[in-house]
Amino acid sequence: MESIISVKGIYKSYKKRKSSEIFTAVNDLSFDVGKGEIVGLLGPNGAGKTTTIKTICGLLVPDQGSVTINGFDSLKDRDKALRHISAVLEGNRNIYWRLTVYENLVYFAGNRGVPKKDIRRKVDELLSLFQLQDKKDELVNNLSRGMQQKLAVSVAMLADTDVVLLDEPTLGLDVETGYEVRDLLRKIARDQGKTIIISTHDMPVVQDLCERTIIINAGKVVADERVEELLKLFETSAYQIELQEPLTDEQQTMLLAQFPIHQWEALTLKVNLDQEQDIFKLMDILKQNETPIETINRTEINFEQVFRKLVNEGVAS
Amino acid sequence: MTAFWNVLRVNTMMEFLELRRYKANTISLLLTFYIIFVGMMFGIQVVGDPAQASTNTQYVIVNYIFWYFGMMTLQSIGWTISDEAMKGTLEQLYMSPVKPWKILLSRLLGTIFNHFVLVVVLLFLSMATAGEWLNVNPVTIFPILVLTLAGMIGTSFIVAGMALVFKQINAFLQILQFIVAGLTFVPLSVAPFMVGAPFVKGVDMTRQIMIHGYTLADFSMGDYAWLIGNTVVYGIIGFVFYNACEKHAMQKGLLGHY
Ligand SMILES: Nc1ncnc2c1ncn2[C@@H]1O[C@H](COP(=O)(O)OP(=O)(O)OP(=O)(O)O)[C@@H](O)[C@H]1O
Ligand SMILES: [Mg+2]
Numbered sequence: 001m002e003s004i005i006s007v008k009g010i011y012k013s014y015k016k017r018k019s020s021e022i023f024t025a026v027n028d029l030s031f032d033v034g035k036g037e038i039v040g041l042l043g044p045n046g047a048g049k050t051t052t053i054k055t056i057c058g059l060l061v062p063d064q065g066s067v068t069i070n071g072f073d074s075l076k077d078r079d080k081a082l083r084h085i086s087a088v089l090e091g092n093r094n095i096y097w098r099l100t101v102y103e104n105l106v107y108f109a110g111n112r113g114v115p116k117k118d119i120r121r122k123v124d125e126l127l128s129l130f131q132l133q134d135k136k137d138e139l140v141n142n143l144s145r146g147m148q149q150k151l152a153v154s155v156a157m158l159a160d161t162d163v164v165l166l167d168e169p170t171l172g173l174d175v176e177t178g179y180e181v182r183d184l185l186r187k188i189a190r191d192q193g194k195t196i197i198i199s200t201h202d203m204p205v206v207q208d209l210c211e212r213t214i215i216i217n218a219g220k221v222v223a224d225e226r227v228e229e230l231l232k233l234f235e236t237s238a239y240q241i242e243l244q245e246p247l248t249d250e251q252q253t254m255l256l257a258q259f260p261i262h263q264w265e266a267l268t269l270k271v272n273l274d275q276e277q278d279i280f281k282l283m284d285i286l287k288q289n290e291t292p293i294e295t296i297n298r299t300e301i302n303f304e305q306v307f308r309k310l311v312n313e314g315v316a317s
Numbered sequence: 318m319t320a321f322w323n324v325l326r327v328n329t330m331m332e333f334l335e336l337r338r339y340k341a342n343t344i345s346l347l348l349t350f351y352i353i354f355v356g357m358m359f360g361i362q363v364v365g366d367p368a369q370a371s372t373n374t375q376y377v378i379v380n381y382i383f384w385y386f387g388m389m390t391l392q393s394i395g396w397t398i399s400d401e402a403m404k405g406t407l408e409q410l411y412m413s414p415v416k417p418w419k420i421l422l423s424r425l426l427g428t429i430f431n432h433f434v435l436v437v438v439l440l441f442l443s444m445a446t447a448g449e450w451l452n453v454n455p456v457t458i459f460p461i462l463v464l465t466l467a468g469m470i471g472t473s474f475i476v477a478g479m480a481l482v483f484k485q486i487n488a489f490l491q492i493l494q495f496i497v498a499g500l501t502f503v504p505l506s507v508a509p510f511m512v513g514a515p516f517v518k519g520v521d522m523t524r525q526i527m528i529h530g531y532t533l534a535d536f537s538m539g540d541y542a543w544l545i546g547n548t549v550v551y552g553i554i555g556f557v558f559y560n561a562c563e564k565h566a567m568q569k570g571l572l573g574h575y
Contacts, residue, residue, distance in 0.1 A: 061564070
């Protein structure tokens with residue numbers, strides 16, 4: 001696949017406020033994104049997602065490394081690079097609350113130098129795509145957070161660029177609205193063939209929308225896989241065991257030592273295994289106290305568990 | 318160029334919408350102007366020796382207008398930057414392929430244009446009310462005014478650059494009011510050394526036109542050299558300084574609200 005974004009060895013450190021301690025937010029990050037790919041940039045709080053996104057946008061100058069967009073350096077050829085990308089950076093904070101929905105769209109289009117006659121057509125198109133026609137003349141200030149977020153996304157879509165970067169597009173939304181925004185993003189991804197990078201710690205969003213995920217932690221890439229591959233990697237080795245008696249303290253200590261990723265509550269034990277043979281080790285632990293077993297089941301692993309595991313110990317492969 | 322025109326159009330529009338949306342603010346601003354203008358002009362007729370009073374009052378009115386525009390121009394982008402960095406829209410402005418300084422310049426030109434229209438209308442209204450006419454010959458005033466404003470705009474980019482880096486510039490803007498008052502109210506004949514300060518020369522020349530009836534031909538080459546030199550120098554300083562601050566802000570991640 002032809003790559004449209006290329007991130008090469010970027011470093012970024014900040015001086016901590018108050019103390020003069022240097023904090024490395026992004027530490028030698030590299031990846032490529034192909035044309036039309038939908039990539040989830042996943043990581044816990046402070047992992048460096050926003051820093052990465054802003055560096056790609058050329059809003060932040062990395063200490064080392066470079067980013068090219070469609071062959072244009074995001075800093076040296078900033079104007080040209082920006083013709084190919086748009087971004088929603090701070091969810092609903094990226095738009096003018098004191099203007100109406102319509103005024104926001106017209107303003108941001110005009111600010112990219114789009115002529116008046118082209119603006120109106122585009123704005124109408126977007127209003128209907130995002131189902132915002134009814135709210136056209138409403139002040140953004142009076143909209144719900146979900147609506148504001150949708151408008152922010154539509155402002156980014158307005159630019160009609162090849163690449164759209166979304167930093168936490170579902171942050172702070174209730175479940176219902178989160179779904180709505182997710183549906184909208186899916187529609188855009190499917191219909192418009194855009195390259196999309198979504199940063200989030202909302203795992204279902206990635207599982208649902210993205211083909212590929214780049215998991216970062218402490219400023220480093222810990223996994224860069226197709227979502228289905230990641231899921232497959234773990235599929236075979238998740239077990240749910242119902243016990244008739246609780247585990248002893250000793251058993252729990254052993255469990256923690258050998259299977260750091262497990263969940264134990266109310267007689268139910270959920271364990272992820274690195275290898276199939278590890279099931280015997282698990283059985284050994286149970287055998288020690290001859291803990292009676294009610295049922296053993298393979299379980300569906302969810303993405304959240306995969307993510308936690310990767311963040312905790314890095315990718316196994 | 319057409320791209321810039323579109324940018325200029327929407328930014329002027331935005332400033333206009335702001336005036337319209339915050340009606341109470343705008344109306345009280347207009348009333349203040351009207352009352353001050355009319356009050357001063359009636360003052361001309363009522364108080365003592367009309368010949369002397371007239372010049373003084375005209376002097377105050379012209380100074381007041383310049384002070385107002387000076388303040389507005391110098392603060393405008395700086396205030397926009399600190400406000401929008403905090404609210405989160407500044408980064409979205411920086412996502413435009415049009416250079417940010419052009420966007421900010423458009424915003425400023427829009428503001429100046431809108432307020433210029435308002436002030437000119439009010440000035441004429443006040444003159445009609447009071448029946449006291451200042452010498453406002455547009456052909457003479459316009460070129461001087463444009464050059465003076467251009468110098469002010471250049472200086473305003475220095476303030477804007479500081480806003481990018483420091484964000485909290487309210488205290489500084491307050492002090493700035495006094496500096497601007499000094500620069501506009503004190504005539505060059507009193508403080509000739511101020512000829513190199515931002516926009517002082519232009520303000521002084523406009524006063525000569527509006528109060529003493531100068532025409533463009535009455536100024537010397539030296540006057541024009543100072544005026545143009547002043548504008549060019551502060552334009553360049555503003556531009557260079559702003560770009561340096563911008564670079565610094567992008568290195569430290571200061572465009573957002575972090
Ligand atoms: N401008 C800045 N100045 C100083 N430190 C910063 C700045 N921006 C980010 N940081 C720090 O860098 C680290 C990485 O931040 P970043 O915002 O990239 O993480 P993130 O993955 O987006 O986190 P979150 O999920 O909380 O949004 C954090 O510890 C943050 O405190
Ligand atoms: Mg973030």
